[in-house]
Amino acid sequence: MRYLSTRGHPDRKRFCEILLEGLAPDGGLYLPESYPQVDAATLQKWSGLKYHELAFEILSLYIDDIPAGDLQAICRKTYTAEVFGTPEIVPLKKLELGTGSESKRLYLQALSNGPTLAFKDMAMQLLGNLFEYELARRGEELNILGATSGDTGSAAEYAMKGKKGVRVFMTSPNGRMSPFQQAQMFSLQDANIYNLAIDGVFDDCQDIVKAVSNDLEFKRKYRIGTVNSINWARLVAQVVYYFAGYFQAAAQRVSFTVPSGNFGNICAGHVARMMGLPIDTLVLATNENNVLDEFLRTGVYRVRSAADTHETSSPSMDISKASNFERFVFDLLGRDGARVKSLFSEQIAATGQFDLSADPAFKQLRERYGFVSGSSTHADRLATIRSTFESSHIIIDTHTADGVKVAFEHLQPGVPMIVLETALPIKFAATIVEALGREPDRPAALAGIESLPRRVTVLPADVQQVKGFIATHCA
Ligand SMILES: *Cc1c(COP(=O)(O)O)cnc(C)c1O
Numbered sequence: 147m148r149y150l151s152t153r154g155h156p157d158r159k160r161f162c163e164i165l166l167e168g169l170a171p172d173g174g175l176y177l178p179e180s181y182p183q184v185d186a187a188t189l190q191k192w193s194g195l196k197y198h199e200l201a202f203e204i205l206s207l208y209i210d211d212i213p214a215g216d217l218q219a220i221c222r223k224t225y226t227a228e229v230f231g232t233p234e235i236v237p238l239k240k241l242e243l244g245t246g247s248e249s250k251r252l253y254l255q256a257l258s259n260g261p262t263l264a265f266k267d268m269a270m271q272l273l274g275n276l277f278e279y280e281l282a283r284r285g286e287e288l289n290i291l292g293a294t295s296g297d298t299g300s301a302a303e304y305a306m307k308g309k310k311g312v313r314v315f316m317t318s319p320n321g322r323m324s325p326f327q328q329a330q331m332f333s334l335q336d337a338n339i340y341n342l343a344i345d346g347v348f349d350d351c352q353d354i355v356k357a358v359s360n361d362l363e364f365k366r367k368y369r370i371g372t373v374n375s376i377n378w379a380r381l382v383a384q385v386v387y388y389f390a391g392y393f394q395a396a397a398q399r400v401s402f403t404v405p406s407g408n409f410g411n412i413c414a415g416h417v418a419r420m421m422g423l424p425i426d427t428l429v430l431a432t433n434e435n436n437v438l439d440e441f442l443r444t445g446v447y448r449v450r451s452a453a454d455t456h457e458t459s460s461p462s463m464d465i466s467k468a469s470n471f472e473r474f475v476f477d478l479l480g481r482d483g484a485r486v487k488s489l490f491s492e493q494i495a496a497t498g499q500f501d502l503s504a505d506p507a508f509k510q511l512r513e514r515y516g517f518v519s520g521s522s523t524h525a526d527r528l529a530t531i532r533s534t535f536e537s538s539h540i541i542i543d544t545h546t547a548d549g550v551k552v553a554f555e556h557l558q559p560g561v562p563m564i565v566l567e568t569a570l571p572i573k574f575a576a577t578i579v580e581a582l583g584r585e586p587d588r589p590a591a592l593a594g595i596e597s598l599p600r601r602v603t604v605l606p607a608d609v610q611q612v613k614g615f616i617a618t619h620c621a
Pocket of ligand 1: 264265266297298375405407408409462463
C-alpha cells in the first residue's frame with residue numbers, strides 16, 4: 147500500500163514514512179492510493195475475532211512495512227481488557243425507545259473506557275506503541291510538541307508516557323481546562339512527559355506550536371513532531387471499531403451517528419464504508435459550531451472566525467474549521483488533487499469558504515456516501531441527557547448527547563443505529579449536574595486524582611521561553 151497527498155503531489159510513500167510526519171509536503175493530507183475491499187466471506191470470517199485480532203486484520207491491509215508478527219504483537223499489547231475495561235473493548239449498550247418503536251434499535255458504542263475516558267485513546271494508545279516500535283527500529287528519538295484544551299493532550303500523554311525514544315511537551319492554557327482534565331494531565335509523574343501551562347488562551351498555545359514548527363532549523367535539531375488528528379495512523383486505528391460495532395449489532399446493515407469536530411472520527415467511518423462495510427447512513431452530529439452540518443445541508447463550507455466560534459458544553463467539538471474534512475472532499479471530487487488544492491489553499495485562503503452546491507458530486511452525498519447531518523444546542527443536550535437517563539438509566543456525556551439527539555432524527559425501521567459514545571460524563575460533570583442534579587459516577591481508579599501531586603511548569607505565552615524549555619530538557 148502506498149499513500150498519496152490530497153493536493154496532488156506526485157510522491158508516493160509507505161506507512162512508516164508517513165507515521166511520524168504531519169502534512170504532506172504540499173500541505174495536503176495523506177490517504178491510501180485505494181481502499182482495500184472487504185467481501186461478505188471476509189466479513190463472515192472476521193465476525194468472530196477478538197478486537198486485537200480484528201485490528202491486526204484491518205491494519206495489515208494498510209501497513210506492509212512492519213512484519214506481520216510485529217504488527218500482531220503491537221495490536222495484542224494495545225487492545226487489552228486491562229487498558230480498555232472490558233474484553234469486548236468497545237461494547238454496545240442498548241437504549242430503550244419506548245413502546246411503538248419495535249422495529250427500531252438504538253445503541254451506544256462505548257469507545258471511552260480507555261485511560262483518559264474519551265475515544266481518542268482508541269487510536270492514541272496504538273500510536274504510542276507504533277511510535278516506540280518505529281523509533282527503536284530507526285535508532286531515533288522524537289519530541290512531540292502539542293497544544294491542548296483537553297482531550298487530545300491527555301490522550302497523547304497517557305499513550306506516550308514511559309515510551310522509549312519519545313518525549314511529550316504539551317502546552318495548555320493555564321487554569322482554563324476543567325479541574326478533572328488538569329488533574330488527569332498534571333498528575334502524571336513520568337520523566338518523558340512535560341506539561342507546560344501557558345499564561346494565555348488555547349489560541350496562544352496553538353500559535354506557539356506553529357511558530358516552533360515553522361522554525362525548520364529548531365524543528366530538525368530537536369526532532370520536533372506532532373500527534374494531531376490529521377495523522378493517518380490515528381484515523382486507520384479508528385476504522386476498526388466501526389467493524390466491531392457492525393458485528394455486535396448482528397444485522398444486515400447498520401447506521402452510525404458520530405459526534406463530530408475535526409471530522410477525524412467520522413472520516414474513519416467513511417473509510418470503513420468505502421472498504422465495503424455495510425453502513426447504510428453516516429449521521430454527522432455537531433453542536434452550535436455547525437460548520438460541517440452546514441456543508442452537508444447546503445454544499446457551502448465556510449470557515450468560522452474566532453469571534454464566530456462558540457464555547458459550548460461539548461467543548462471537544464468547538465471548531466472553526468475541520469482539519470480532516472479535506473480527505474472526504476478529495477474522495478467526493480473523484481480524487482482530483484488539483485481541484486482540492488485550489489479549494490483549500492486558494493479559495494479558503496482568499497475568501498474563507500467554498501461552495502459545491504452546484505456540483506453533481508454534492509448531489510450524490512446521501513446516495514453514494516451515506517452522509518446526513520444535524521446539530522444541537524445546550525438545551526438539547528440537557529434534555530437528551532435527562533431523557534436517556536430516565537428511559538435507560540444510563541448517564542451520557544455532553545458530546546454523546548449531541549449524537550443521541552441527532553440520531554433520533556434519522557432512525558429507520560430495520561436498520562440499527564449505533565451512536566459512538568465519545569467521552570464519559572465524569573469529564574464534563576458540571577453539565578451533568580445541571581441536567582440531572584447529581585454527579586456522574588467516577589471510575590474507581592480515578593478517585594481523588596485532584597489531590598495528587600502535580601508536575602507542571604507555568605510559562606508566559608512566549609515562543610522563546612518554550613523553545614528554551616524544550617532545548618534544556620532534550621539534552
Ligand atoms: C475529539 C472529540 C470529538 C470530535 O472528534 P473529531 O474526530 O474531531 O470529529 C468528539 N467528542 C469528544 C469527547 C472528543 O474528545
